[in-house]
Amino acid sequence: MDFAATGKKRRIFGVDFSGAKDSxxxxxxxxxxxxxxxxxxxxxxxxxxxMGSGSSSRxxxxxxxxxxxxxIVRENDAVFGIDLSFSLPEHLMEYDWESFIESFSSKxxxxxxxxxxxxxxxxxxxxxxxxxxxxxxxxxxxxxxLYRQTYFGIRDVISPLVNDGLVxxxxxxxxxxxxxxxxxICPACRLKKExxxxxxxxxxxxxxxxxxxxxxxxxxxxxxxxxxxxxLIVADTEGDALDSIIAxxxxxxxxxxxxxxxxxxxENYAIEGYTFx
DNA sequence: CTTAAGTGCTACTGAGCTAA
DNA sequence: TTAGCTCAGTAGCACTTAAG
Numbered sequence: 380m381d382f383a384a385t386g387k388k389r390r391i392f393g394v395d396f397s398g399a400k401d402s403x404x405x406x407x408x409x410x411x412x413x414x415x416x417x418x419x420x421x422x423x424x425x426x427x428x429x430m431g432s433g434s435s436s437r438x439x440x441x442x443x444x445x446x447x448x449x450x451i452v453r454e455n456d457a458v459f460g461i462d463l464s465f466s467l468p469e470h471l472m473e474y475d476w477e478s479f480i481e482s483f484s485s486k487x488x489x490x491x492x493x494x495x496x497x498x499x500x501x502x503x504x505x506x507x508x509x510x511x512x513x514x515x516x517x518x519x520x521x522x523x524x525l526y527r528q529t530y531f532g533i534r535d536v537i538s539p540l541v542n543d544g545l546v547x548x549x550x551x552x553x554x555x556x557x558x559x560x561x562x563x564i565c566p567a568c569r570l571k572k573e574x575x576x577x578x579x580x581x582x583x584x585x586x587x588x589x590x591x592x593x594x595x596x597x598x599x600x601x602x603x604x605x606x607x608x609x610x611l612i613v614a615d616t617e618g619d620a621l622d623s624i625i626a627x628x629x630x631x632x633x634x635x636x637x638x639x640x641x642x643x644x645x646e647n648y649a650i651e652g653y654t655f656x
Numbered sequence: 657c658t659t660a661a662g663t664g665c666t667a668c669t670g671a672g673c674t675a676a
Numbered sequence: 677t678t679a680g681c682t683c684a685g686t687a688g689c690a691c692t693t694a695a696g
Contacts, residue, residue, distance in 0.1 A: 517683045523669045524685040
């Protein structure tokens, strides 16, 4: 398949994921479309904002993840870049990827048991996947700061969608027409790659200015975005809105690289997955 | 007054980088 | 070589503010 041509007709989504108890408030979704060599952003919102009124804070993880799954399934002509690991380091994978996904929830009853199991089998080390080392990710996917994200993301988003055959997870699965495509994205790695890895999360003027600088940097590289959305993104002190925009941009530029994966990625990509950035 | 929602703070692991 | 620092984040707690 010619991903550069076929993929770019698809609507492009970027998701900043969260495994927190109040994940609805922390998950941000952005979307846009490819126009020539530019990316036009159409939307950027908290997941809570597109769920029913009154549910924003009362809803637990289950409802948030259900809402995210619905959103993905609705967009059968889209590609989603998600800030979430779809897999584990090869040493911790016992089966092929699809078997791993299928048995995940029965194998790991809780996020804490998932983390303990990974640590035990890795001899206390925090192992990284081959593509993560290349992408210079700061943390292992079962690190203290990330294990909930990895656990709930695989258990409640990736696994149900894959088990029901509703999505194509690349590059482990074939990209098919009529289904949403999912790829793994790392906004922090994109910023490192662009030499724009500066501190931008927080309430101080410095951090706000940093968010604006990063946004303007990507606007100079073909990101087109309305002034009202720009304000919203810079105003989000947590930086999650900006993360979702970077995820969308990363997905946009990754489209032309999708077909290269088998040639340029490590041998074990089929089981470990591949982090785009 | 009562309760829900928001804010600010701390603790928590390991790895990689830099300065000395 | 080593000390010090920062980093894909979240939970729990005390406290303040808003809504009724």
